[in-house]
Amino acid sequence: MKQKFKPKGSVIAALDVGTTKISCFIARLTDDEGHFDVVGVGHQASAGIKGGTVIDLEAAETAIRQTVHAAENMAAETMKGYPLREVVINVPGIHAHSHHFSADIDVLGQEVADQDIRRAMARAQEQNVSPDRELIHTIPVGYTIDGHHGIRDPRGLFGQSMQVDIHLVTGDSGALRNIATCIERSHLEIAAMCVSPYAAGLASLVEDEMDLGCTVIDMGGGVTSIAVFMGGNLIYTDAIPVGGQHVTSDIARGLTTSIAQAERLKTLYGSAIASTNDENELLDVPQIGEDDHAHPNHVPRSLLVGIIQPRVEEIFELVRARLQDSGLGPAIGRRVVLTGGASQLPGLRDLGQAVLDKQVRLGRPIRLGGLPEAVCGPAFATTAGLLTYVSERSDEMPRQVLAQSEPENLMQRIRLWLRENW
Numbered sequence: 362m363k364q365k366f367k368p369k370g371s372v373i374a375a376l377d378v379g380t381t382k383i384s385c386f387i388a389r390l391t392d393d394e395g396h397f398d399v400v401g402v403g404h405q406a407s408a409g410i411k412g413g414t415v416i417d418l419e420a421a422e423t424a425i426r427q428t429v430h431a432a433e434n435m436a437a438e439t440m441k442g443y444p445l446r447e448v449v450i451n452v453p454g455i456h457a458h459s460h461h462f463s464a465d466i467d468v469l470g471q472e473v474a475d476q477d478i479r480r481a482m483a484r485a486q487e488q489n490v491s492p493d494r495e496l497i498h499t500i501p502v503g504y505t506i507d508g509h510h511g512i513r514d515p516r517g518l519f520g521q522s523m524q525v526d527i528h529l530v531t532g533d534s535g536a537l538r539n540i541a542t543c544i545e546r547s548h549l550e551i552a553a554m555c556v557s558p559y560a561a562g563l564a565s566l567v568e569d570e571m572d573l574g575c576t577v578i579d580m581g582g583g584v585t586s587i588a589v590f591m592g593g594n595l596i597y598t599d600a601i602p603v604g605g606q607h608v609t610s611d612i613a614r615g616l617t618t619s620i621a622q623a624e625r626l627k628t629l630y631g632s633a634i635a636s637t638n639d640e641n642e643l644l645d646v647p648q649i650g651e652d653d654h655a656h657p658n659h660v661p662r663s664l665l666v667g668i669i670q671p672r673v674e675e676i677f678e679l680v681r682a683r684l685q686d687s688g689l690g691p692a693i694g695r696r697v698v699l700t701g702g703a704s705q706l707p708g709l710r711d712l713g714q715a716v717l718d719k720q721v722r723l724g725r726p727i728r729l730g731g732l733p734e735a736v737c738g739p740a741f742a743t744t745a746g747l748l749t750y751v752s753e754r755s756d757e758m759p760r761q762v763l764a765q766s767e768p769e770n771l772m773q774r775i776r777l778w779l780r781e782n783w
């Protein structure tokens with residue numbers, strides 16, 4: 362029942378508002394199958410955002426506007442002078458929450474049709490209306506027909522009654538309202554929203570991983586978020602408010618140096634795992650407020666690694682606890698893919714493997730051909746995945762569910778009512 366969100370030739374755009382960077386990808390759909398070419402990209406340091414939350418509207422708005430302009434300029438030929446109107450935006454994992462719901466639908470000896478699935482989705486949505494939570498995704502994840510479980514695609518099957526298991530993802534209305542305000546003030550409309558780690562998974566997982574079970578851990582600047590895939594669907598999402606920035610501030614504090622120097626030391630010499638040479642390798646660490654050259658300060662690399670390791674270990678332990686608390690049990694599978702800027706720390710894969718006791722690989726966007734070099738790394742997995750989400754999964758958007766579950770005419774409405782009530 363895949364719906365086309367936009368026809369061939371349309372422009373779609375993704376805006377990823379992160380804690381440390383904002384990025385925008387503009388793409389043009391090249392056919393009616395959802396394939397697209399990226400025609401413009403823009404990215405820059407973020408402002409006004411802390412841990413995925415807007416704390417300064419004006420600063421965030423300015424940074425968003427500049428990022429979008431940069432992408433628009435690069436896409437000028439495709440845009441033919443028209444400004445970008447709509448964007449699909451990320452919802453930071455920290456503001457999202459997973460709910461599981463089952464809807465029973467009467468099929469009454471008929472063939473299951475798309476409309477039946479949409480009715481179940483609409484019913485799940487109706488039952489989860491609340492003023493402080495906004496719907497982000499409505500994902501049918503499993504079907505039971507007349508007591509037979511484990512059906513992945515019920516369409517065309519006959520039965521009396523069908524139970525549809527639905528994964529709803531909602532977002533904190535207040536936080537979303539603030540993000541929306543920044544975007545609207547930049548004269549953009551929000552066409553859709555997608556939880557960050559879900560988008561990161563859509564960009565970086567191969568199909569087998571999504572099918573057989575895989576956990577994506579998106580390690581950003583202020584948030585580390587989780588998306589669990591199974592049977593090709595997102596079945597769970599969660600997040601912890603700790604990311605790469607916390608590693609950096611630990612280094613700044615531990616070595617009494619500036620945040621900028623700590624960031625430099627982390628990216629140039631940092632590691633999540635100690636090596637035998639660390640003791641002998643000396644790093645130059647300028648002290649806060651002192652002239653770099655007047656008092657050279659050398660510290661062994663082991664000191665730096667000794668600050669980084671426990672913090673990263675803590676992040677993985679918190680993730681492990683969240684996965685345990687999710688109640689998904691062994692369904693989660695043994696595969697983990699790490700994305701996000703902070704996943705670039707050397708040794709992270711091995712440490713993750715040890716703490717999580719899972720098979721870990723590093724991920725980056727793999728579905729978008731022709732991404733410029735500067736934006737093809739793991740930090741841009743979420744941005745890339747937002748485009749995949751709009752082009753391939755628009756039927757999970759709550760607004761689309763509502764629009765399509767409405768019967769087209771009165772007769773249909775009556776038939777539906779009779780089928781459901783008699």
Ligand SMILES: Nc1ncnc2c1ncn2[C@@H]1O[C@H](COP(=O)(O)OP(=O)(O)OP(=O)(O)O)[C@@H](O)[C@H]1O
Binds near residue numbers: 412606
């Ligand atoms: N080479 C590197 N080694 C280690 N860490 C890195 C490296 N490059 C970037 N980082 C870290 O990645 C983090 C930023 O990641 P990313 O761009 O995914 O975050 P974000 O999307 O802006 O934030 P969030 O998703 O948390 O809102 C920063 O903390 C930065 O220090």
Ligand SMILES: [Mg+2]
Binds near residue numbers: 379380581582
């Ligand atoms: Mg991010």
